[in-house]
Amino acid sequence: xxxxxxxxxxxxxxxxxxxxxxxxxxxxxxxxxxxxxxxxxxxxxxxxxxxxxxxxxxxxxxxxxxxxxxxxxxxxxxxxxxxxxxxxxxxxxxxxxxxxxxxxxxxxxxxxxxxxxxxxxxxxxxxxxxxxxxxxxxxxxxxxxxxxxxxxxxxxxxxxxxxxxxxxxxxxxxxxxxxxxxxxxxxxxxxxxxxxxxxxxxxxxxxxxxxxxxxxxxxxxxxxxxxxxxxxxxxxxxxxxxxx
Amino acid sequence: xxxxxxxxxxxxxxxxxxxxxxxxxxxxxxxxxxxxxxxxxxxxxxxxxxxxxxxxxxxxxxxxxxxxxxxxxxxxxxxxxxxxxxxxxxxxxxxxxxxxxxxxxxxxxxxxxxxxxxxxxxxxxxxxxxxxxxxxxxxxxxxxxxxxxxxxxxxxxxxxxxxxxxxxxxxxxxxxxxxxxxxxxx
Numbered sequence: 001x002x003x004x005x006x007x008x009x010x011x012x013x014x015x016x017x018x019x020x021x022x023x024x025x026x027x028x029x030x031x032x033x034x035x036x037x038x039x040x041x042x043x044x045x046x047x048x049x050x051x052x053x054x055x056x057x058x059x060x061x062x063x064x065x066x067x068x069x070x071x072x073x074x075x076x077x078x079x080x081x082x083x084x085x086x087x088x089x090x091x092x093x094x095x096x097x098x099x100x101x102x103x104x105x106x107x108x109x110x111x112x113x114x115x116x117x118x119x120x121x122x123x124x125x126x127x128x129x130x131x132x133x134x135x136x137x138x139x140x141x142x143x144x145x146x147x148x149x150x151x152x153x154x155x156x157x158x159x160x161x162x163x164x165x166x167x168x169x170x171x172x173x174x175x176x177x178x179x180x181x182x183x184x185x186x187x188x189x190x191x192x193x194x195x196x197x198x199x200x201x202x203x204x205x206x207x208x209x210x211x212x213x214x215x216x217x218x219x220x221x222x223x224x225x226x227x228x229x230x231x232x233x234x235x236x237x238x239x240x241x242x243x244x
Numbered sequence: 245x246x247x248x249x250x251x252x253x254x255x256x257x258x259x260x261x262x263x264x265x266x267x268x269x270x271x272x273x274x275x276x277x278x279x280x281x282x283x284x285x286x287x288x289x290x291x292x293x294x295x296x297x298x299x300x301x302x303x304x305x306x307x308x309x310x311x312x313x314x315x316x317x318x319x320x321x322x323x324x325x326x327x328x329x330x331x332x333x334x335x336x337x338x339x340x341x342x343x344x345x346x347x348x349x350x351x352x353x354x355x356x357x358x359x360x361x362x363x364x365x366x367x368x369x370x371x372x373x374x375x376x377x378x379x380x381x382x383x384x385x386x387x388x389x390x391x392x393x394x395x396x397x398x399x400x401x402x403x404x405x406x407x408x409x410x411x412x413x414x415x416x417x418x419x420x421x422x423x424x425x426x427x428x429x430x
Contacts, residue, residue, distance in 0.1 A: 004345040006361065011345075011387045012319055013365035016312035018372055022384040023272070023311065070272050070311070077245065129398055 023070075024100070069101040078122065086137045086212055088124055089238050092231045094223075096126035096133055131222035135235070140213045144206060150229045157207040157232045159225050164202045205232050209239055247310040254302035261302075262295045269311060273318045279390040280322040282335045293321045319388070337392055345387065347415045348422065364427060371421045375414065382407060383414050 069077075072090045079085040082103060091097040101124040121138040146160030165177070205228035206215035214235060216228050245264050253261035270291060277290035294317045307313035326335065372380050382400065385391045386407075393411075397404040 002349065002364070004342050004349065006364065007345040007348050007368075008342045008387060009323075010361055010364035010368055011384075012316070012323070013361070014372060014384070014388060015369050016309040016316075018369075018380060018384050019312040019315055019388060020309055021377070022381045022389065070268055071270070081246075127399075 072098050073101060082120055082122060084122070084137065084139070084212055086122070086214070087239050088122075088135075088137075089235070092126065092234055094227055094231065095128045096131075096223075096231070097128070099125045099127040099132070101125065128223075132218070133223060133228075133231075134217040136215045136217060138213055140208055140211055144208065144213075146204060146206060149205070149225060150233070152207075152233045153236055155207050155209055155236060157205060157229055159229070160204045160206070161225075162202050163199060164219065165199050203228065205229060207232050207236070209236055247307075251302060251306060251310060254299065255306075262299065265295060265298060265310075265314065266291075269314050272311070273314055276315055276318040276389060277322040279392075280319070280326050280335065280338055281329075282337070283333065286325060286329070287322070290318060290322045290325055294318050297321065319390075338390055341386060341390055344411070344415065347412075348419045364422075367422055367425050367427055368418070370425075371418050374421075375417070379410055379414050382410050386411055 072088050073081075075085040075087050078088075088098070088101070101122060104121050104123050119138055119141065121136050124135040124137070126133045126135060144156065144158050146158035148156050149159035150157040165180075200219040202217065202219050203223075203225065204215055204217055205225070206213065208214070214232070216231060218228070245268060250261060250264045250268065253264060273291045273294050274287045277287035278284065281287050281290065294314055297317050298314060305313075326338070372383070375383070378400075382396055382402075385396050385399070386393075391399070393404050393407050396402070397407045400407070402410075
């Protein structure tokens, strides 16, 4: 005799891949996509060392579907595993709390298909209710993007906002899309959306500290620019020893 | 620390395996237990039991996915503990989640005839493979992780009504899927 409890227990035996997959909620994919687009925007708008006219799809970013770290990684762990040693906080004063971190592999391709640049980035996700922010940490490269929103402890904190269009992987780019990318009106992330096209307003707050580049990425106005700047200041202070 | 290194510590019978597991997965294990037990103290004991079980099972087992391996043990241990305490400390939220699965059975009735648990699991796996990623994650969060509707809505950025309707549709489709496989015939 089968009843609902049997079904519940049978669900307990489902494949590991579904359990792993569900560790990372559907919308958590977005901040990582945001990172992809943001990197593309950086390449397009400011990174003169790396062919500034390249479009978004010349950057390929690969992150594990499951996070590398489910708890805050120590600076020592990151030094051993990534070669960089940022101090990662477990929460910010405005309530954003650590939810997981991934190491993403990023490559920029030239017109001939060769790899121009490879880099590994640490992508840490912080959640507050439904809202998610991505903290990205990596080596300093190219020029900083955005306008100076604040100067804190001699570090320029820069802010940049733009429109990202997330489309399914089978999406065919239109002439308008190509024109929009070329003019910087919006950037397209192919594969950024599972089904329907989504347009989102991206925000980036970026700064440099002790040879590392830090940036917050978020979308759709979940958090204000002032809040992001405050979080950047907290992050800078946190590098002094891990105590906020 | 990478999972392979943690598993290596277990194979070396190095007790640091436990602390490394706790550092990386402790909070996650507790959250699974907490969803079932709704009691912080019980959840912590459940977490300790998971470490003991992992220590006893690795080796000889070599988990292909350490997170799922630990999570599955956490769920099973928490359910055993829940059954033991159920009369005294009933988790109404969990009972509601389980009762929703009645819709997967024909006409809300219990099914006569024996269905092997492994056969049912295999069928559900097949069903999940064919459903969209979004709906699969919502379903697994509800019935594997035992998240509340509110938790799912909050984490996924959906409204609660959207989560409810998504789950209802998924349950209906699962019922049809099981019927097609002859698992729901009375």
